[in-house]
Amino acid sequence: MKTRRKFLATSLLAVDSLLSTRISFAHGNAKHGGDKQPVNPEQQDWGIAGGAREVSRTIPITMTDEMRFIPDRIEVRLGETIRFLHHNVGKVMHEMVLGTKPTLDEHAELMERFPDMEHDAPWMAHVAPGGNGEIIWTFNRPGDFDFACLIPGHYQAGMVGRVVVSES
Template sequence: MNIIRNTLLAAMIALPLAGVAHSDKPHPAKSGPVVKEQKPWGIAGDAKAADRTIEVAMSDDMRFTPDRIEVRQGETIRFVVRNTGKVMHEFVIGTKQENDQHAAMMVKFPNMEHDEPYMAHVAPGKNGEIVWTFNRAGDFAFACLIAGHYQAGMVGKIVVAAVNKGKKSS
Protein backbone atom coordinates (compact mmCIF):
# COMPACT_ATOMS: atom_id res chain seq x y z
CA MET A 1 0.00 0.00 0.00
CA ASN A 2 2.82 2.43 0.86
CA ILE A 3 4.52 1.65 -2.47
CA ILE A 4 1.33 2.52 -4.35
CA ARG A 5 0.80 5.69 -2.28
CA ASN A 6 4.43 6.78 -2.71
CA THR A 7 4.25 6.10 -6.45
CA LEU A 8 1.07 8.17 -6.68
CA LEU A 9 2.70 10.98 -4.72
CA ALA A 10 5.78 10.97 -6.95
CA ALA A 11 3.64 10.94 -10.10
CA MET A 12 1.45 13.75 -8.78
CA ILE A 13 4.42 15.94 -7.98
CA ALA A 14 5.98 15.24 -11.37
CA LEU A 15 2.77 15.81 -13.29
CA PRO A 16 2.99 19.07 -15.17
CA LEU A 17 -0.79 19.34 -15.11
CA ALA A 18 -0.89 19.45 -11.32
CA GLY A 19 1.13 22.64 -11.42
CA VAL A 20 -0.74 24.56 -14.06
CA ALA A 21 -3.85 25.90 -12.39
CA HIS A 22 -3.58 25.12 -8.73
CA SER A 23 -0.04 24.57 -7.55
CA ASP A 24 1.40 27.99 -8.25
CA LYS A 25 -1.50 30.37 -8.75
CA PRO A 26 -4.15 31.04 -6.10
CA HIS A 27 -7.64 31.91 -7.21
CA PRO A 28 -8.49 35.61 -7.09
CA ALA A 29 -9.99 36.90 -3.85
CA LYS A 30 -13.74 36.54 -3.61
CA SER A 31 -15.47 39.74 -4.58
CA GLY A 32 -18.87 40.87 -3.41
CA PRO A 33 -21.19 39.15 -0.96
CA VAL A 34 -21.08 35.37 -0.56
CA VAL A 35 -23.97 33.63 -2.30
CA LYS A 36 -25.77 31.58 0.34
CA GLU A 37 -27.05 28.51 -1.48
CA GLN A 38 -28.37 25.57 0.53
CA LYS A 39 -26.32 22.44 -0.08
CA PRO A 40 -26.90 18.92 1.32
CA TRP A 41 -24.00 19.62 3.75
CA GLY A 42 -25.15 23.10 4.86
CA ILE A 43 -24.98 26.72 3.82
CA ALA A 44 -22.40 29.52 3.79
CA GLY A 45 -22.19 31.13 7.21
CA ASP A 46 -21.59 34.60 8.57
CA ALA A 47 -18.16 35.08 10.19
CA LYS A 48 -19.70 37.21 12.96
CA ALA A 49 -22.00 34.31 13.86
CA ALA A 50 -19.27 31.66 14.07
CA ASP A 51 -19.67 29.45 17.12
CA ARG A 52 -16.05 28.33 17.03
CA THR A 53 -12.90 28.14 14.92
CA ILE A 54 -11.34 24.89 13.77
CA GLU A 55 -7.81 24.92 12.36
CA VAL A 56 -6.95 22.38 9.69
CA ALA A 57 -3.42 21.80 8.36
CA MET A 58 -2.82 20.59 4.79
CA SER A 59 0.52 19.01 3.96
CA ASP A 60 2.46 17.64 1.01
CA ASP A 61 2.16 14.11 2.41
CA MET A 62 -1.44 14.46 1.12
CA ARG A 63 -3.06 14.52 4.54
CA PHE A 64 -5.25 16.84 6.60
CA THR A 65 -4.78 17.32 10.33
CA PRO A 66 -7.26 16.68 11.79
CA ASP A 67 -8.86 14.35 9.27
CA ARG A 68 -12.08 13.94 11.27
CA ILE A 69 -14.17 16.83 12.58
CA GLU A 70 -17.28 16.66 14.74
CA VAL A 71 -19.85 19.46 14.88
CA ARG A 72 -23.43 19.90 16.04
CA GLN A 73 -26.31 20.55 13.69
CA GLY A 74 -26.90 24.31 13.49
CA GLU A 75 -23.30 25.16 14.40
CA THR A 76 -21.43 27.75 12.34
CA ILE A 77 -17.74 26.91 12.02
CA ARG A 78 -14.92 29.18 10.93
CA PHE A 79 -12.35 26.90 9.32
CA VAL A 80 -8.81 28.27 9.15
CA VAL A 81 -6.95 26.08 6.68
CA ARG A 82 -3.18 26.28 6.75
CA ASN A 83 -1.05 24.99 3.87
CA THR A 84 2.15 23.74 5.48
CA GLY A 85 3.44 22.35 2.19
CA LYS A 86 5.29 23.57 -0.87
CA VAL A 87 2.47 23.01 -3.41
CA MET A 88 -1.07 24.41 -3.71
CA HIS A 89 -3.76 22.60 -1.73
CA GLU A 90 -7.46 23.14 -1.28
CA PHE A 91 -10.10 22.40 1.31
CA VAL A 92 -13.48 21.56 -0.21
CA ILE A 93 -16.51 20.59 1.87
CA GLY A 94 -19.19 18.36 0.33
CA THR A 95 -20.61 14.89 0.22
CA LYS A 96 -18.33 12.01 -0.68
CA GLN A 97 -20.26 11.57 -3.94
CA GLU A 98 -19.93 15.28 -4.86
CA ASN A 99 -16.20 15.24 -4.07
CA ASP A 100 -15.71 12.02 -6.08
CA GLN A 101 -17.37 13.64 -9.11
CA HIS A 102 -15.49 16.94 -8.72
CA ALA A 103 -12.15 15.13 -8.30
CA ALA A 104 -12.76 13.20 -11.54
CA MET A 105 -13.49 16.49 -13.33
CA MET A 106 -10.29 18.01 -11.97
CA VAL A 107 -8.27 15.13 -13.46
CA LYS A 108 -9.87 15.74 -16.87
CA PHE A 109 -9.76 19.56 -16.63
CA PRO A 110 -6.92 20.54 -14.27
CA ASN A 111 -7.16 24.22 -15.30
CA MET A 112 -10.81 24.40 -14.29
CA GLU A 113 -11.37 27.40 -12.04
CA HIS A 114 -13.99 27.20 -9.36
CA ASP A 115 -14.82 29.40 -6.44
CA GLU A 116 -17.59 28.47 -4.06
CA PRO A 117 -18.09 29.44 -0.41
CA TYR A 118 -17.36 25.83 0.63
CA MET A 119 -13.92 25.88 -1.04
CA ALA A 120 -10.60 27.39 0.01
CA HIS A 121 -7.60 27.32 -2.34
CA VAL A 122 -4.46 27.90 -0.33
CA ALA A 123 -1.00 28.68 -1.67
CA PRO A 124 2.09 27.15 0.00
CA GLY A 125 2.76 28.65 3.41
CA LYS A 126 -0.54 30.59 3.40
CA ASN A 127 -3.88 30.36 5.20
CA GLY A 128 -7.42 30.26 3.86
CA GLU A 129 -10.80 30.53 5.51
CA ILE A 130 -14.29 29.10 5.12
CA VAL A 131 -17.27 29.95 7.30
CA TRP A 132 -19.94 27.28 7.05
CA THR A 133 -23.22 26.57 8.85
CA PHE A 134 -23.96 22.88 9.23
CA ASN A 135 -27.76 23.02 9.29
CA ARG A 136 -28.22 19.37 8.31
CA ALA A 137 -27.13 16.31 10.27
CA GLY A 138 -25.12 13.53 8.66
CA ASP A 139 -21.69 12.40 7.55
CA PHE A 140 -19.99 14.71 5.07
CA ALA A 141 -16.53 14.98 3.55
CA PHE A 142 -13.74 17.43 2.93
CA ALA A 143 -10.95 16.95 0.44
CA CYS A 144 -8.25 18.45 -1.70
CA LEU A 145 -9.55 17.97 -5.24
CA ILE A 146 -6.41 19.02 -7.06
CA ALA A 147 -5.53 16.35 -9.63
CA GLY A 148 -3.60 13.58 -7.86
CA HIS A 149 -4.15 14.86 -4.31
CA TYR A 150 -7.59 13.31 -3.83
CA GLN A 151 -6.41 10.09 -5.44
CA ALA A 152 -3.48 9.98 -2.99
CA GLY A 153 -5.92 10.05 -0.06
CA MET A 154 -6.13 13.74 0.81
CA VAL A 155 -9.59 13.45 2.36
CA GLY A 156 -11.33 13.89 5.69
CA LYS A 157 -14.71 13.41 7.34
CA ILE A 158 -17.14 15.81 9.02
CA VAL A 159 -19.72 14.26 11.33
CA VAL A 160 -22.69 16.55 12.06
CA ALA A 161 -24.62 15.34 15.10
CA ALA A 162 -28.37 15.93 15.02
CA VAL A 163 -29.78 18.28 17.61
CA ASN A 164 -32.34 16.51 19.77
CA LYS A 165 -35.36 18.83 19.86
CA GLY A 166 -36.89 17.25 22.93
CA LYS A 167 -37.51 13.60 23.58
CA LYS A 168 -40.96 12.14 24.04
CA SER A 169 -41.15 9.90 27.05
CA SER A 170 -42.62 6.47 26.49
Protein backbone atom coordinates in the same frame (compact mmCIF):
# COMPACT_ATOMS: atom_id res chain seq x y z
CA MET B 1 -19.04 21.72 -50.06
CA LYS B 2 -17.08 24.79 -48.93
CA THR B 3 -20.20 26.19 -47.28
CA ARG B 4 -20.76 22.94 -45.41
CA ARG B 5 -17.13 22.88 -44.13
CA LYS B 6 -17.36 26.54 -43.10
CA PHE B 7 -20.62 25.84 -41.25
CA LEU B 8 -19.08 22.81 -39.50
CA ALA B 9 -15.95 24.75 -38.52
CA THR B 10 -18.04 27.66 -37.20
CA SER B 11 -20.29 25.28 -35.25
CA LEU B 12 -17.32 23.53 -33.67
CA LEU B 13 -15.79 26.86 -32.65
CA ALA B 14 -19.09 27.96 -31.10
CA VAL B 15 -19.44 24.73 -29.12
CA ASP B 16 -15.80 24.95 -28.00
CA SER B 17 -16.34 28.55 -26.91
CA LEU B 18 -19.47 27.64 -24.94
CA LEU B 19 -17.74 24.72 -23.22
CA SER B 20 -14.69 26.81 -22.39
CA THR B 21 -16.86 29.55 -20.92
CA ARG B 22 -18.86 27.04 -18.86
CA ILE B 23 -15.71 25.40 -17.54
CA SER B 24 -14.02 28.68 -16.62
CA PHE B 25 -17.03 29.69 -14.58
CA ALA B 26 -17.26 26.28 -12.92
CA HIS B 27 -13.72 26.08 -11.62
CA GLY B 28 -10.34 27.76 -11.89
CA ASN B 29 -7.17 29.24 -10.54
CA ALA B 30 -7.47 32.94 -11.30
CA LYS B 31 -8.56 33.76 -7.75
CA HIS B 32 -7.65 30.56 -5.88
CA GLY B 33 -7.57 31.63 -2.27
CA GLY B 34 -8.02 35.23 -3.31
CA ASP B 35 -10.47 37.81 -2.05
CA LYS B 36 -13.82 36.10 -1.93
CA GLN B 37 -16.75 38.22 -2.91
CA PRO B 38 -19.90 38.17 -0.76
CA VAL B 39 -22.12 35.28 -1.78
CA ASN B 40 -25.80 34.64 -1.63
CA PRO B 41 -26.03 31.54 0.55
CA GLU B 42 -27.27 28.55 -1.38
CA GLN B 43 -28.38 25.46 0.52
CA GLN B 44 -26.24 22.41 -0.21
CA ASP B 45 -26.73 18.85 1.03
CA TRP B 46 -23.91 19.46 3.54
CA GLY B 47 -25.05 22.90 4.79
CA ILE B 48 -24.98 26.55 3.79
CA ALA B 49 -22.45 29.38 3.68
CA GLY B 50 -22.17 31.13 7.03
CA GLY B 51 -21.30 34.67 8.00
CA ALA B 52 -18.46 35.88 10.22
CA ARG B 53 -20.91 37.15 12.85
CA GLU B 54 -22.51 33.69 13.13
CA VAL B 55 -19.30 31.75 13.87
CA SER B 56 -19.75 29.33 16.81
CA ARG B 57 -16.13 28.19 16.85
CA THR B 58 -12.95 28.14 14.84
CA ILE B 59 -11.19 24.96 13.77
CA PRO B 60 -7.63 25.17 12.43
CA ILE B 61 -6.85 22.81 9.54
CA THR B 62 -3.28 22.02 8.51
CA MET B 63 -2.64 20.88 4.93
CA THR B 64 0.53 18.89 4.23
CA ASP B 65 2.49 17.64 1.24
CA GLU B 66 2.08 14.14 2.70
CA MET B 67 -1.46 14.60 1.30
CA ARG B 68 -3.13 14.86 4.69
CA PHE B 69 -5.40 17.21 6.60
CA ILE B 70 -4.81 17.63 10.32
CA PRO B 71 -7.35 16.98 11.76
CA ASP B 72 -9.05 14.70 9.25
CA ARG B 73 -12.15 14.08 11.39
CA ILE B 74 -14.27 16.88 12.82
CA GLU B 75 -17.34 16.66 15.02
CA VAL B 76 -19.91 19.44 14.78
CA ARG B 77 -23.28 20.04 16.39
CA LEU B 78 -26.29 20.65 14.17
CA GLY B 79 -26.69 24.40 13.62
CA GLU B 80 -23.06 25.31 14.35
CA THR B 81 -21.30 27.78 12.11
CA ILE B 82 -17.65 26.83 11.84
CA ARG B 83 -14.75 28.97 10.71
CA PHE B 84 -12.18 26.62 9.18
CA LEU B 85 -8.78 28.32 9.20
CA HIS B 86 -6.45 26.57 6.77
CA HIS B 87 -2.68 26.64 6.83
CA ASN B 88 -0.74 25.02 4.01
CA VAL B 89 2.61 23.89 5.45
CA GLY B 90 3.60 22.31 2.14
CA LYS B 91 5.40 23.43 -0.98
CA VAL B 92 2.46 22.85 -3.37
CA MET B 93 -1.05 24.28 -3.66
CA HIS B 94 -3.74 22.52 -1.62
CA GLU B 95 -7.45 23.07 -1.25
CA MET B 96 -10.26 22.07 1.04
CA VAL B 97 -13.62 21.38 -0.56
CA LEU B 98 -16.63 20.44 1.58
CA GLY B 99 -19.25 18.12 0.14
CA THR B 100 -20.63 14.64 -0.06
CA LYS B 101 -18.65 11.69 -1.41
CA PRO B 102 -20.57 11.72 -4.74
CA THR B 103 -20.10 15.49 -5.27
CA LEU B 104 -16.40 15.27 -4.40
CA ASP B 105 -15.94 12.27 -6.72
CA GLU B 106 -17.62 14.16 -9.55
CA HIS B 107 -15.59 17.31 -8.93
CA ALA B 108 -12.34 15.30 -8.69
CA GLU B 109 -13.09 13.71 -12.07
CA LEU B 110 -13.60 17.15 -13.61
CA MET B 111 -10.32 18.33 -12.06
CA GLU B 112 -8.52 15.38 -13.66
CA ARG B 113 -9.96 16.24 -17.08
CA PHE B 114 -9.59 20.03 -16.74
CA PRO B 115 -6.78 20.75 -14.23
CA ASP B 116 -6.74 24.50 -14.98
CA MET B 117 -10.46 25.07 -14.37
CA GLU B 118 -11.43 28.06 -12.25
CA HIS B 119 -13.66 27.80 -9.22
CA ASP B 120 -14.64 29.84 -6.24
CA ALA B 121 -17.48 28.75 -4.01
CA PRO B 122 -18.12 29.30 -0.31
CA TRP B 123 -17.48 25.62 0.45
CA MET B 124 -13.97 25.74 -1.08
CA ALA B 125 -10.65 27.23 0.01
CA HIS B 126 -7.51 27.22 -2.11
CA VAL B 127 -4.30 27.74 -0.20
CA ALA B 128 -0.94 28.54 -1.75
CA PRO B 129 2.21 26.98 -0.31
CA GLY B 130 2.88 28.54 3.09
CA GLY B 131 -0.41 30.41 2.87
CA ASN B 132 -3.69 30.57 4.74
CA GLY B 133 -7.33 30.25 3.79
CA GLU B 134 -10.77 30.23 5.33
CA ILE B 135 -14.22 28.70 4.95
CA ILE B 136 -17.17 29.78 7.10
CA TRP B 137 -19.87 27.13 6.93
CA THR B 138 -23.14 26.48 8.75
CA PHE B 139 -23.93 22.81 9.24
CA ASN B 140 -27.73 22.90 9.23
CA ARG B 141 -28.25 19.26 8.33
CA PRO B 142 -27.24 16.22 10.37
CA GLY B 143 -25.10 13.50 8.85
CA ASP B 144 -21.64 12.49 7.79
CA PHE B 145 -20.06 14.75 5.19
CA ASP B 146 -16.67 14.84 3.56
CA PHE B 147 -13.92 17.24 2.64
CA ALA B 148 -11.01 16.77 0.29
CA CYS B 149 -8.23 18.35 -1.70
CA LEU B 150 -9.33 17.88 -5.31
CA ILE B 151 -6.13 19.01 -6.98
CA PRO B 152 -5.28 16.17 -9.38
CA GLY B 153 -3.49 13.37 -7.55
CA HIS B 154 -4.14 14.71 -4.05
CA TYR B 155 -7.62 13.20 -3.65
CA GLN B 156 -6.41 9.93 -5.10
CA ALA B 157 -3.49 9.95 -2.60
CA GLY B 158 -5.94 10.12 0.30
CA MET B 159 -6.13 13.84 1.09
CA VAL B 160 -9.62 13.52 2.54
CA GLY B 161 -11.47 14.08 5.78
CA ARG B 162 -14.85 13.70 7.40
CA VAL B 163 -17.25 16.06 9.19
CA VAL B 164 -19.77 14.39 11.49
CA VAL B 165 -22.78 16.58 12.26
CA SER B 166 -24.81 15.36 15.21
CA GLU B 167 -28.15 16.59 16.48
CA SER B 168 -27.00 16.72 20.11
